[in-house]
Amino acid sequence: MACIPPEQFKLSRRAASIDGADYHAWHQDDYLAEIIRDAAEFALRGANLRCEYAMATDLWLAEVDAGQIAQVIHNLVINAKQAMPEGGIITIRAANLTLGEHDQLALPAGRYLHLAVQDHGMGIAEENRERIFEPFFSTSPKIS
Numbered sequence: 001m002a003c004i005p006p007e008q009f010k011l012s013r014r015a016a017s018i019d020g021a022d023y024h025a026w027h028q029d030d031y032l033a034e035i036i037r038d039a040a041e042f043a044l045r046g047a048n049l050r051c052e053y054a055m056a057t058d059l060w061l062a063e064v065d066a067g068q069i070a071q072v073i074h075n076l077v078i079n080a081k082q083a084m085p086e087g088g089i090i091t092i093r094a095a096n097l098t099l100g101e102h103d104q105l106a107l108p109a110g111r112y113l114h115l116a117v118q119d120h121g122m123g124i125a126e127e128n129r130e131r132i133f134e135p136f137f138s139t140s141p142k143i144s
Contacts, residue, residue: 032059032069032113036092039070043077048087051077055094062113076117082140083121091118 033055040051073092080090097114099107124132131137 032062032064032115033094035064035066035069036073036094036115039073040077040090040092043074044081044090047081049081049084049090051090051092053092055092056096058096059094060096060111060113073117080117080119080121083119083123088120092116093118 077090093116095114097112099109101109128139
Protein backbone atom coordinates (compact mmCIF):
# COMPACT_ATOMS: atom_id res chain seq x y z
CA MET A 1 0.00 0.00 0.00
CA ALA A 2 1.27 3.46 -0.83
CA CYS A 3 -0.22 6.69 0.46
CA ILE A 4 0.96 9.75 -1.40
CA PRO A 5 -0.14 13.26 -0.44
CA PRO A 6 -1.65 14.89 -3.56
CA GLU A 7 0.21 18.12 -2.94
CA GLN A 8 3.38 16.17 -3.84
CA PHE A 9 1.77 15.09 -7.09
CA LYS A 10 0.68 18.17 -9.13
CA LEU A 11 1.59 17.21 -12.65
CA SER A 12 3.24 19.83 -14.85
CA ARG A 13 5.92 19.83 -17.54
CA ARG A 14 9.17 21.43 -16.36
CA ALA A 15 12.94 21.25 -16.58
CA ALA A 16 15.24 22.42 -13.80
CA SER A 17 18.90 22.50 -12.89
CA ILE A 18 20.06 21.09 -9.55
CA ASP A 19 23.67 21.57 -8.41
CA GLY A 20 24.66 22.50 -11.95
CA ALA A 21 23.45 19.16 -13.33
CA ASP A 22 20.59 18.99 -15.77
CA TYR A 23 17.52 17.49 -14.20
CA HIS A 24 14.46 16.88 -16.31
CA ALA A 25 11.25 16.03 -14.51
CA TRP A 26 8.76 15.52 -17.28
CA HIS A 27 5.28 15.69 -15.95
CA GLN A 28 2.01 16.05 -17.75
CA ASP A 29 -1.44 17.18 -16.81
CA ASP A 30 -2.85 13.71 -16.58
CA TYR A 31 -4.29 11.27 -14.15
CA LEU A 32 -2.23 8.88 -12.09
CA ALA A 33 -4.48 6.12 -13.43
CA GLU A 34 -3.00 6.45 -16.91
CA ILE A 35 0.57 6.20 -15.60
CA ILE A 36 -0.39 3.11 -13.59
CA ARG A 37 -2.14 1.38 -16.52
CA ASP A 38 0.65 2.10 -18.98
CA ALA A 39 3.36 0.76 -16.65
CA ALA A 40 1.39 -2.35 -15.70
CA GLU A 41 0.45 -3.23 -19.28
CA PHE A 42 4.05 -2.77 -20.43
CA ALA A 43 5.31 -5.12 -17.68
CA LEU A 44 2.69 -7.74 -18.60
CA ARG A 45 3.52 -7.99 -22.31
CA GLY A 46 3.88 -11.64 -23.27
CA ALA A 47 2.71 -12.90 -19.87
CA ASN A 48 -0.16 -15.26 -19.16
CA LEU A 49 -1.49 -12.78 -16.60
CA ARG A 50 -3.95 -9.95 -16.77
CA CYS A 51 -4.56 -6.86 -14.72
CA GLU A 52 -7.86 -5.78 -13.28
CA TYR A 53 -8.11 -2.14 -12.30
CA ALA A 54 -10.28 -0.58 -9.62
CA MET A 55 -9.38 3.09 -9.79
CA ALA A 56 -11.49 6.01 -8.71
CA THR A 57 -12.55 8.11 -11.69
CA ASP A 58 -11.94 11.29 -9.68
CA LEU A 59 -8.37 10.68 -8.46
CA TRP A 60 -6.87 13.87 -7.15
CA LEU A 61 -4.15 15.45 -9.26
CA ALA A 62 -0.80 15.43 -7.54
CA GLU A 63 2.81 16.24 -8.31
CA VAL A 64 4.79 13.10 -9.10
CA ASP A 65 7.80 12.04 -11.02
CA ALA A 66 5.86 9.97 -13.54
CA GLY A 67 8.97 7.91 -14.31
CA GLN A 68 9.43 6.93 -10.67
CA ILE A 69 5.77 6.00 -10.22
CA ALA A 70 5.88 3.97 -13.44
CA GLN A 71 9.05 2.20 -12.25
CA VAL A 72 7.43 1.27 -8.93
CA ILE A 73 4.34 -0.14 -10.67
CA HIS A 74 6.50 -1.93 -13.25
CA ASN A 75 8.61 -3.57 -10.50
CA LEU A 76 5.55 -4.64 -8.49
CA VAL A 77 3.91 -6.16 -11.57
CA ILE A 78 7.14 -7.97 -12.56
CA ASN A 79 7.36 -9.36 -9.01
CA ALA A 80 3.74 -10.48 -9.21
CA LYS A 81 4.41 -12.08 -12.59
CA GLN A 82 7.32 -14.04 -11.11
CA ALA A 83 5.18 -15.08 -8.13
CA MET A 84 2.48 -16.50 -10.42
CA PRO A 85 4.28 -18.48 -13.15
CA GLU A 86 1.08 -20.43 -13.91
CA GLY A 87 -0.77 -17.19 -14.69
CA GLY A 88 -3.51 -15.33 -12.91
CA ILE A 89 -4.87 -11.91 -12.14
CA ILE A 90 -3.15 -8.87 -10.67
CA THR A 91 -5.47 -6.28 -9.13
CA ILE A 92 -4.41 -2.65 -8.96
CA ARG A 93 -6.51 -0.21 -6.94
CA ALA A 94 -6.20 3.55 -6.59
CA ALA A 95 -8.43 5.81 -4.52
CA ASN A 96 -8.52 9.14 -2.76
CA LEU A 97 -8.04 8.87 0.99
CA THR A 98 -8.53 11.49 3.69
CA LEU A 99 -6.93 10.74 7.05
CA GLY A 100 -7.98 12.36 10.30
CA GLU A 101 -5.74 13.05 13.26
CA HIS A 102 -6.72 9.82 15.02
CA ASP A 103 -6.46 7.36 12.14
CA GLN A 104 -4.34 4.26 12.75
CA LEU A 105 -1.84 4.84 9.91
CA ALA A 106 1.44 6.46 10.91
CA LEU A 107 0.82 9.44 8.63
CA PRO A 108 -0.16 13.02 9.38
CA ALA A 109 -3.78 13.98 8.86
CA GLY A 110 -4.46 15.06 5.31
CA ARG A 111 -5.38 14.05 1.80
CA TYR A 112 -3.62 11.05 0.24
CA LEU A 113 -3.79 8.83 -2.79
CA HIS A 114 -4.06 5.18 -1.81
CA LEU A 115 -2.45 2.68 -4.19
CA ALA A 116 -2.62 -1.11 -3.77
CA VAL A 117 -1.22 -3.89 -5.97
CA GLN A 118 -2.43 -7.43 -5.21
CA ASP A 119 -1.41 -10.75 -6.71
CA HIS A 120 -2.31 -14.30 -5.81
CA GLY A 121 1.19 -15.75 -5.63
CA MET A 122 2.56 -17.81 -2.77
CA GLY A 123 3.77 -14.77 -0.83
CA ILE A 124 7.09 -13.96 0.79
CA ALA A 125 8.61 -16.55 3.11
CA GLU A 126 8.73 -15.41 6.73
CA GLU A 127 12.54 -15.61 6.83
CA ASN A 128 12.80 -13.14 3.93
CA ARG A 129 10.31 -10.49 5.04
CA GLU A 130 12.81 -8.40 7.00
CA ARG A 131 15.12 -8.19 3.97
CA ILE A 132 12.72 -7.21 1.17
CA PHE A 133 13.74 -3.54 1.19
CA GLU A 134 17.47 -4.24 1.02
CA PRO A 135 19.00 -3.07 -2.24
CA PHE A 136 19.57 -5.97 -4.64
CA PHE A 137 17.94 -8.53 -2.32
CA SER A 138 16.41 -11.36 -4.31
CA THR A 139 15.20 -14.89 -3.71
CA SER A 140 15.60 -15.68 -7.42
CA PRO A 141 18.31 -18.22 -8.24
CA LYS A 142 21.60 -16.57 -9.12
CA ILE A 143 22.67 -16.95 -12.74
CA SER A 144 26.41 -17.24 -13.22
